Amino acid sequence: MGDYAQFLLPLAKGLGMTALLCIISAVGGSIVGLLVGLARASSIGFIRWVSAIYTNLLRGIPLLIILLFTFFALPLLIPGAVFSKLACGAIALTLFVSAYIAEVVRGGLESVPRGQFEAAEALGMNYFLKFRYIIVPQAMRVVVPPWTGIILAMIKDSSLVSVIGFVDLTQAGKIIGTTTMLPLLTFVVVGAIYFVICYPLGKFGRWYEKRLTVSLGRPQAVDLGPASTDLLAEEPLLQVRGEK
Amino acid sequence: MISVKGLQKKYGNVEVLKSIDCEIKPSEVVCVIGPSGSGKSTFLRCLNLLETITAGSVVINGHDLGNSKLDRVLVRRDVGMVFQQFNLFPHMKVLDNVMIAPIKVAKKSREVTKEKALELLAKVGLSDKADVYPSSLSGGQQQRVAIARALAMDPTVMLFDEPTSALDPETVGDVLAVMKRLAGEGMTMVVVSHEMGFAREVADRVIFMDQGYIVEEGTPADIFDRPTQDRTKAFLSRVL
Ligand SMILES: Nc1ncnc2c1ncn2[C@@H]1O[C@H](COP(=O)(O)OP(=O)(O)O)[C@@H](O)[C@H]1O
Ligand SMILES: [Mg+2]
Numbered sequence: 001m002g003d004y005a006q007f008l009l010p011l012a013k014g015l016g017m018t019a020l021l022c023i024i025s026a027v028g029g030s031i032v033g034l035l036v037g038l039a040r041a042s043s044i045g046f047i048r049w050v051s052a053i054y055t056n057l058l059r060g061i062p063l064l065i066i067l068l069f070t071f072f073a074l075p076l077l078i079p080g081a082v083f084s085k086l087a088c089g090a091i092a093l094t095l096f097v098s099a100y101i102a103e104v105v106r107g108g109l110e111s112v113p114r115g116q117f118e119a120a121e122a123l124g125m126n127y128f129l130k131f132r133y134i135i136v137p138q139a140m141r142v143v144v145p146p147w148t149g150i151i152l153a154m155i156k157d158s159s160l161v162s163v164i165g166f167v168d169l170t171q172a173g174k175i176i177g178t179t180t181m182l183p184l185l186t187f188v189v190v191g192a193i194y195f196v197i198c199y200p201l202g203k204f205g206r207w208y209e210k211r212l213t214v215s216l217g218r219p220q221a222v223d224l225g226p227a228s229t230d231l232l233a234e235e236p237l238l239q240v241r242g243e244k
Numbered sequence: 245m246i247s248v249k250g251l252q253k254k255y256g257n258v259e260v261l262k263s264i265d266c267e268i269k270p271s272e273v274v275c276v277i278g279p280s281g282s283g284k285s286t287f288l289r290c291l292n293l294l295e296t297i298t299a300g301s302v303v304i305n306g307h308d309l310g311n312s313k314l315d316r317v318l319v320r321r322d323v324g325m326v327f328q329q330f331n332l333f334p335h336m337k338v339l340d341n342v343m344i345a346p347i348k349v350a351k352k353s354r355e356v357t358k359e360k361a362l363e364l365l366a367k368v369g370l371s372d373k374a375d376v377y378p379s380s381l382s383g384g385q386q387q388r389v390a391i392a393r394a395l396a397m398d399p400t401v402m403l404f405d406e407p408t409s410a411l412d413p414e415t416v417g418d419v420l421a422v423m424k425r426l427a428g429e430g431m432t433m434v435v436v437s438h439e440m441g442f443a444r445e446v447a448d449r450v451i452f453m454d455q456g457y458i459v460e461e462g463t464p465a466d467i468f469d470r471p472t473q474d475r476t477k478a479f480l481s482r483v484l
Contacts, residue, residue, distance in 0.1 A: 119331035122292055123345035123397060124320035133344060137335050 007176045007186075014172025015193060017086070021168060022155050024090040029097030029154070030147070036098060037105025038131065051102065058099035063157050067092040071164040089161035089168075097154045104146045108139030148205030152198050159194075169193060245270045245432055246291065246401065250300035253286055260286045262456035263300070270400075271430040275443040275464075278453035279479055284436040287453070288403045291434065292323040305400060321350065324394030328406040330386040332378040332393070338365070339374040342393045350397060357396070364392040368422050384415025388422055395426075402426065404435040438483060444468060452476045 039051035058066070070092040074083050083091075112135050120130040159170035167175070173190035177183035246268040253261035260283045268274055276284050289295040290302060293309060293316055302309040307319050333341050342361040346352045365371050368388035370381075378386050387407055394402060404423065408416045420442050427433055427446045437443060443450055443464055450467040452460045452475075460473045468484075471477045 113331075115327060115329050115331035116333065118294055119325075119327065119333070121294060122320060122323075122325040122327075123393070124317045124349040125345065126317060129348050133348060134333055138333075 007180060010172050010176060011169070011189070011193075014167055014169040017167060017172075018155075018158055018169040019197075021086060021089050021093065021161065021166075022151075022158050024086075025093035025097060025154060025158070026151050028090065028094035029101055032094060032098035033101025034105055036102035037109065040102060040106040041109045055099045055102045058095055059103075063092070063096050064160055064163060066096050067160055067164055070095075085161075085164055085166040088164055089158070089166050093154060093158060093161075096157075097150060100150045101147060104143050104150065105139065107146075108141075108143035109135060111142045112138045145205050145209040148201055148208070152201050152205070155198055155201075156194060245272075245305060246434075247303045248291075248300070249302075251287070251290060251297060251302060252299040253283070253290060253295060254298045260456055261290070261298075264456075264458055266451070266458065266461075268401075268432065268434065270432055272448050273427045273431075273433045273435065273446055274449045274451060275447040276434065276436045276451045276453060277438065277440075277443065277467075277479070277483075278459075282453045283456045284453055285405050288325070288405050288434060288436060291401075291403055292320055292325050294325075317349065321397050322400050324397060324399035324402045326387070326390050326394055326402065326404045326407050328409050330378075330383070330390045330410070332386055332390055334378055337375055337377055338370065338381070338389050341378065341389060342396050345393070346396050361392070361396055364395050365389075367395075367425075368392045369418065382415050383411040384418050387411065387415075387419045391419075391422055391426075401432045401434065404433065404437065406436050406438070408437065408439055440468065440484060452479065454479070 036051045036054055039047045040055070042048050042051070067089065070083075071085075071088045074088060074091065075081070116134055116138065117130065120134040125134070158168060161168050162171035162174065165171075169190055173186050177186035180186065246266070248264055248266040251261055251264040251266075252259065264287060276287065278284055286295060290297055290309075291304065297310055300310075304319060305322055307314060307322075309319065332338075333344070336344065339358070339361055342364060343354075343357050346357045346360070347354060362371065362374065365374055368391055370385060370388055370392070373381060373385065373389070378389065381389065391402075391407075407423070408419050411419065416439070420439060423433070423435070423442070424446050435443075435447070445464075447464050449461060450464050451458055452467060452471075452473070454475050460467060460471060460476045467476065468480065471480060
């Protein structure tokens with residue numbers, strides 16, 4: 001029994017490292033992805049061009065190579081700076097994931113009808129106000145389901161950081177498996193832990209998607225007070241919603 | 245108030261507005277009519293900077309829209325726009341649709357804005373819809389919210405681009421009634437519309453556009469009863 005407790009600690013530590021790595025990368029990747037996605041929809045050709053190169057390049061390179069590249073190249077690019085393995089892993093995952101999120105954000109922005117941009121501009125909104133209050137909230141509906149999928153894949157792919165010697169959940173499992181001579185049992189446990197993290201996230205994505213379909217079919221019906229029920233009965237639902 | 249001289253607009257090589265000259269005085273109601281594709285929407289969109297001007301000048305309340313140092317926000321606060329497709333913000337309740345611009349753009353306080361927004365909703369006859377989402381409203385109701393939303397910024401000019409073309413016939417009247425009241429209160433209005441009854445009754449001046457030119461303009465009686473240009477006559481005989 002005491003033996004198990006002895007291996008629980010490194011496993012928990014590995015889990016903590018994976019969690020930390022994934023949270024940093026998910027937040028970082030989402031922020032960078034949002035910005036690059038906005039850049040993809042920019043009216044300035046040069047910005048569109050640079051952001052297109054960014055996403056296409058990063059999506060065309062295996063994560064493993066991005067990881068090794070950040071590990072070996074970062075100290076060369078910024079001499080004197082010391083990068084922890086966590087930092088290297090987080091930067092690599094952020095870059096990787098941001099390229100995919102950027103594409104999803106671009107799709108989301110394109111799903112918002114032109115008239116919404118024009119209405120916001122006609123009311124005097126500047127770029128920030130227009131995106132912050134009008135465009136992004138509407139794009140979110142389209143962005144969130146694939147976003148959860150990307151984050152999910154990232155959590156699983158994060159096990160690759162062991163190649164740069166970062167002791168995450170997978171690497172901890174490898175070490176424990178070797179020392180206990182119980183690799184199979186260890187990896188069953190490790191796999192189960194990944195599953196327990198990923199499954200609810202996937203569930204959330206599907207739930208959100210479902211809610212989306214429902215609310216598109218009968219928009220916002222939940223939010224209407226009792227006063228509007230007879231209105232719904234007398235008027236055909238979903239009157240032209242702004243698209244041509 | 246609005247002074248347009250030699251306005252030209254090209255998309256690539258396509259010249260959509262060829263040379264538009266037009267003066268609009270305060271409190272004047274101008275109706276713009278003309279066949280589809282004649283450049284009516286483009287003309288309106290040039291007046292609130294949704295399109296950049298290729299050549300010529302547009303001056304609104306002393307702001308030269310061609311000036312590169314122009315404060316676009318200031319112009320747009322002065323010019324309200326109502327679209328054919330309403331373009332209400334579907335993720336916001338009706339009241340928030342009306343309140344968002346005064347609060348975020350004009351930086352007005354929430355209390356003052358709310359009071360004003362409720363007044364405007366009452367004015368367009370939709371007090372009871374403040375707390376619903378636009379998608380639950382009929383087209384005519386949505387368009388009236390759109391008018392209230394534009395008015396919330398206290399514009400001095402209102403532009404309407406075929407405000408009733410996307411509506412079911414039975415809801416057109418309510419929208420026109422609101423516009424008529426607005427005209428009666430002295431609002432300066434430029435209205436692209438094929439509602440000839442409205443033009444005849446409310447407009448001070450009717451402009452007939454075709455192929456990027458102003459072909460003819462005059463009082464509603466001039467244009468509808470005594471058109472001088474063949475193109476005007478041909479158009480009117482088709483729509484009347
Ligand atoms: N963004 C655009 N790019 C190219 N051509 C356009 C664009 N917008 C409008 N046009 C063209 O300009 C002409 C005038 O359009 P528009 O102003 O919408 O006419 P109207 O409102 O009188 O029907 C049309 O021939 C249309 O095809
Ligand atoms: Mg038009």
